[in-house]
Amino acid sequence: MVRMVQKVQNLAAATRLNDWMRNRSWAIAMTVAIVITVGGLVILETARERIAAEYESALEARDVSVQLSTLESQLARLGAYQSGFLLTKQAASAQAYCTTAARLRQTAQQLNLYYHRREAGSAGTASFTEIAAQIDARIGAGAAAMQQAAPQPLGLAACGTASDAGLVDTALVDSTLSLLRDNEARRAQHALDASRADQRVSTFVAAGLSALNIVLFILLFRNLGIQIDRQARVQRQLITQQEELDQLVNERTRQLEALGWHLQAVSENEKTQLARELHDELGAILTASKMDVAWANRKLKDSEPAISEKLTRALANLDQGIALKRRIIEDMRPTVLANFGLVTALRTLADEAAQRNNWVLDLQLPADDIQLDEQTEIALFRVAQESLTNAAKYARASQVSIGLQVEDAQVALSIADNGVGIMPADLKRTHTHGLLGMRQRVAAHGGHFDIRRGVPNGTDIHVVMPCVRASVPEAPPAGTSPGSV
Template identity: 65%
Template sequence: MSHVPRAAMPPILPDNTPPFAVDEPAIKPPVQPAPTGIARRATRLNEWMRRYSWAVAMTVAIVITVGGLIILESGRMRIASEYETALEAKGATTQLSMLAADIASLTADERGFALKADGAYQSHFRDATARVRRTLAWLDAYYRRIGDDTALASFAQIRAAADAAIAQGTARLTNPPSDAAARNRTLALPPDTSATLDAALALLRLNEEQRAQHALDASRADQRISTLCVAALCALNIVLFILLFRNLGIQLDKQARVQKALITQQEELDNLVFARTRQLEALAWHLQSVSENEKTELARELHDELGSILTASKMDVAWVRGKLKDSEPAMAEKLARALGNLDQGIALKRRIIEDMRPTVLANFGLVTALRSLVDEAAQRNGWSVEFDLPGEDMKLGEAVEIALFRVAQETLTNAAKYARASRIRVALTIDEANVSLSITDDGIGIRPQDLKRTQTHGLVGMRQRVSARGGRFEIERAAPRGTAISVSMPRERSADAPIAEPSA
């Protein structure tokens, strides 16, 4: 044993030292300072705003719209209330004017009746009295509703004067004076009472007109405010929607770019998968070709080498047995058993060679090889067989024949293991362009979940073998039971050679 000098031996490294250590650079890159809490919060806020700005804008727009609607509704209610106030004030002014006219009519009726005792004056006086009382009742309810104490005090004076005038006129029209002096006193109305009543009515009318004008001015101001609010609301919503649609456009553009990048990446992945698939197909076909070649070489060596050895051994043992048959019966019996074992070995050798490289296929063709293969499988498993094969063998090409024979071999093996069938049908159809093979059994049938399994190497191998030759492989449950396998592939392929491995 040669010894390595100590100086040439590599240094022993500690357990935690990597086998290939790389020196660290002398100058390290500057360390970036860690972001502060405020910077992190600002970054998170900016990220949140970029992500949810459309939601914030939509929420703000909804809030502003609802708030604007509330403001507009309250303004509308104020305007309606102010218009109602103005209408009531105008109505009160009208009622005061009617009250003044009716009181003047009472005085006129009273004087006319004093000049001439006519019943028409009494009837007109009663109608005027009724109108005056209704007007006074309406005005009393109106002033009490609005709560104007000053106007209510003035109205109390007017009401007292009106009641006094009605009572005095009623008394005079009921008991008119008999002499001329009394009638003259009736015609003379105290000037201070009439002036006070007219002044009070004029003051109330003026107050109601001012009230109506104030209410109208307030309603116009509210209308202007409502108009400004609507304009501001519309402008703000327009700005928000512009920002929203701008952000939406940015998001759509970003999404389009991302989608385009995804499509490009998907195309690249598809191309890569296609290239890798072609490489795997080429590799599978190469492995199948290598396997078939190795089987051929092994079958040839078994036939030539092992076959000659077994045949020579059999001949020698038979010669020795013939010499010892009479003198040594026990040894002859042992040698006879050895000859039987040699015959079994020779038969096993032939069966192995036939499985590796069927001589029937090489010598007679696919039709005869299929018939022989199916007959042997039927004898071993007790099947009844139905053939639909061409009458004569046709040369299809070595690769095509091997592929179809291996598919039939694997199918019969699976049927013997799993199908529990009693009947097998084999059909082969050959035309100018394609060759089709169909094998059907009446067993339990393949399960749907087994069709999707990737661990079923037999099915995968058959499918790969057929697809490598540009063919189509199908397997399905037969009706009413059983499994049907069909293969179709071109009769000839360019140069009939293995598929070239595509460049990466």
């Protein structure tokens, strides 16, 4: 049994150790997964910011490229309006020239601000500065040419200051604008390519994180399945071990109950044998001694008063010895129970206890005696004897009631007092030999023993045992009485 308990304890300890290691390993794995996930989210956020910046750069480069194309088309329209005026001499062409020149200067100013803001001091900025100067010169030269060719003075204030700056290198302006436009187109394409690369990185990172989470979920569910299976196996093993342990405990309990019943039967038999020997042998010896001492006392009463006094004292001692022998016999094997039955024995026991302890008795016993088997009567009598002894020692009661009810299938004994009452902690104590003895004695006969605290106080004991009828014994021989020596 001890090995079985140790086996169950070792199995439970191994299960707790495995659970602890599994929890620690999964804690480490989850920590690593969280770190990787956080790192991936940081990478994704950085990539998102870079993609947004690259898209903005690409859009800006495309806008600049569009503005450069617009600037080139505005230069072309400027030349067309100048040529139209020189051919037709219409003032509308001169006004359109000035309007286009104003737009051209506005576009050039925006581009100039862009290049100085983004590429201050670079070759692109220097090239566009030169282009802006060429454009101003081109506008001024065109306005001067139209003013000279006009039949009458023109209002060209919107075109700015007209100047004869000489010929403007149109081919240089066009090639520089094309070069700048190509640079912006390459910059926009480079930004788009970088953005696509960052998108691919983000896609790979997101796919990796998703795959990692999927793997973790798969491993988690697999581990949960393994853990559930392992726990189920351990649970089944524990249940099996527990059933075996319960079976072993029940078997040992039955053996102990059988042993207890056997010991009680042996004890009762030994008490009966000892009581018989005391009654037959010691009783005869004491009676013969008393008769001899009484005879000697009568013979020496007149002639030897001193010896007669000693003999009288010896007679008194013999009477005390006979009374002590009777009490011992009654405690070991009550003659009242053997000769007159359970009801008379309970009434006699209760009367004697009430006289010793000044109790008020409330007896609810059958009017006629009942015939039960010997072992049942002894068990009920011993329970009543132990209960009254406990009441006298601990209860401090003033009233005791005893009831006995007999039915066809069972007999019930109830004993109650109005004392201080048994404490709830005492009901659970396993080393109270008196209570254990009563429980064991009743359980050995298939009965039920119940003890509880009374209401409002006191102690109530209730015993129910199977009712086994016994044949009516023969009447005792004439001259035999419970008080005989």
